[in-house]
Amino acid sequence: MAAPFVVVGAGIGGLAAAIALARAGKRTLVLERAERIEEVGAGLQISPNAGRVLHEFGMRAALDAVAIEPRALNIRRAADGAVLARLPLAAARERWGAPFRVFHRADLQKALLDEALRLGVEIRTAARCDGFAQDEDGVRLDVGGEALAAEALIGADGLRSTIRDALGLAASDAPRPTGLTAWRTLIPIETAPAALRERETHIWLGASAHIVHYPLRDASIVSAVAILEDRADRLPAADMRTGEELARAMGFGRWSRDLRNLLEAGEEWRRWPLYGRPELARWGRGRVALLGDAAHPMVPFLAQGAAQAIEDAAALGRMFADERATVESALDAYQSARAERAIRIQRASRRQGANCHYAGPMAALRDAAVRLMGGKGILARNAWIYR
Numbered sequence: 413m414a415a416p417f418v419v420v421g422a423g424i425g426g427l428a429a430a431i432a433l434a435r436a437g438k439r440t441l442v443l444e445r446a447e448r449i450e451e452v453g454a455g456l457q458i459s460p461n462a463g464r465v466l467h468e469f470g471m472r473a474a475l476d477a478v479a480i481e482p483r484a485l486n487i488r489r490a491a492d493g494a495v496l497a498r499l500p501l502a503a504a505r506e507r508w509g510a511p512f513r514v515f516h517r518a519d520l521q522k523a524l525l526d527e528a529l530r531l532g533v534e535i536r537t538a539a540r541c542d543g544f545a546q547d548e549d550g551v552r553l554d555v556g557g558e559a560l561a562a563e564a565l566i567g568a569d570g571l572r573s574t575i576r577d578a579l580g581l582a583a584s585d586a587p588r589p590t591g592l593t594a595w596r597t598l599i600p601i602e603t604a605p606a607a608l609r610e611r612e613t614h615i616w617l618g619a620s621a622h623i624v625h626y627p628l629r630d631a632s633i634v635s636a637v638a639i640l641e642d643r644a645d646r647l648p649a650a651d652m653r654t655g656e657e658l659a660r661a662m663g664f665g666r667w668s669r670d671l672r673n674l675l676e677a678g679e680e681w682r683r684w685p686l687y688g689r690p691e692l693a694r695w696g697r698g699r700v701a702l703l704g705d706a707a708h709p710m711v712p713f714l715a716q717g718a719a720q721a722i723e724d725a726a727a728l729g730r731m732f733a734d735e736r737a738t739v740e741s742a743l744d745a746y747q748s749a750r751a752e753r754a755i756r757i758q759r760a761s762r763r764q765g766a767n768c769h770y771a772g773p774m775a776a777l778r779d780a781a782v783r784l785m786g787g788k789g790i791l792a793r794n795a796w797i798y799r
């Protein structure tokens with residue numbers, strides 16, 4: 413039997429890639445170092461650009477069964493709760509071919525895993541790839557000391573990618589701290605302030621920090637993420653904090669009562685320092701290519717990391733569906749098709765981050781601009797992402 417196409421990593425990017433390869437008729441094996449396929453307990457927004465790909469994968473009903481479609485996204489001033497703009501999300505399905513959806517990460521990952529298994533993808537857990545060598549005939553992987561032959565290798569192994577390190581595509585390519593930390597929690601809906609229980613997304617803008625939250629799982633829980641500049645965090649480092657500790661660290665005393673109550677309702681906030689890596693215009697060599705965070709990690713301010721990994725998967729599948737393509741030509745075409753857009757979104761995400769954390773007169777200017785543009789204007793400005 414011919415060697416399989418091997419995907420390293422069973423995150424959202426790796427599973428989407430496996431689905432795309434299997435749909436293109438490739439025998440596909442996924443290697444995951446963890447004992448079990450499981451995502452962190454947190455929410456994930458999936459915008460229409462990625463939703464459309466998943467619809468093409470035939471997953472519309474599976475997604476609808478576990479997702480919530482928020483009616484609107486409210487951009488709010490943390491100090492007093494004023495709604496600066498309200499983005500009407502409900503029209504997205506018609507306008508961009510798929511809705512804005514929010515998921516518990518584990519639910520999306522399970523839907524992708526089920527679809528991959530249905531298509532005959534083989535998944536091996538507790539299988540860590542430690543490196544590879546390649547020549548014109550194929551790739552040989554080192555899987556915890558065991559040799560494995562592959563036709564092609566897709567490194568979907570996340571921010572700290574072993575495959576990226578082994579490819580050596582850039583000088584001084586190590587992950588670097590961004591100076592920002594995300595704190596995440598899930599809150600039972602009945603303990604959230606009554607005004608924040610509806611099926612809508614809220615983004616609260618404060619000095620040096622901002623908060624995003626939305627309901628999950630039939631609106632039984634609220635997923636909340638607080639992003640804080642490290643220099644503004646005056647408490648000793650800890651991997652977990654209570655809502656009260658976090659509120660103190662973020663100076664929430666001056667913030668709107670509903671927001672403070674929401675934050676304090678989170679009993680366990682988990683720390684997630686944010687790292688970046690240099691932009692890459694090439695994502696591979698020969699029979700090996702990167703995908704998702706391994707290729708283009710990005711700060712989460714446009715909620716596009718997983719969405720871009722899903723777009724990568726679609727492009728990969730398209731290139732391999734061409735029967736005249738060789739492995740090398742398909743992977744080359746894949747990188748050429750994707751790199752420019754991914755870099756543009758990496759940069760736009762960084763700019764958006766700075767914009768979220770202004771204080772003083774800059775914050776007042778930003779708030780006035782957000783009001784002037786209005787929800788529809790902001791959606792129109794971001795249409796290049798969702799189209």
Ligand SMILES: Cc1cc2nc3c(=O)[nH]c(=O)nc-3n(C[C@H](O)[C@H](O)[C@H](O)COP(=O)(O)OP(=O)(O)OC[C@H]3O[C@@H](n4cnc5c(N)ncnc54)[C@H](O)[C@@H]3O)c2cc1C
Binds near residue numbers: 444
């Ligand atoms: C706070 C926060 C909020 C975010 N919100 C959003 C959002 O709303 N929308 C959005 O689109 N994106 C969002 N993102 C980004 C998104 O989470 C990531 O871009 C996405 O999960 C990346 O998926 P991935 O499959 O590329 O990598 P990962 O999820 O990191 O998966 C990599 C997998 O590879 C495995 N692995 C690693 N090394 C090896 C090895 N050597 N051998 C075998 N297996 C290996 C790992 O165990 C893991 O399972 C957010 C990120 C953060 C931090």
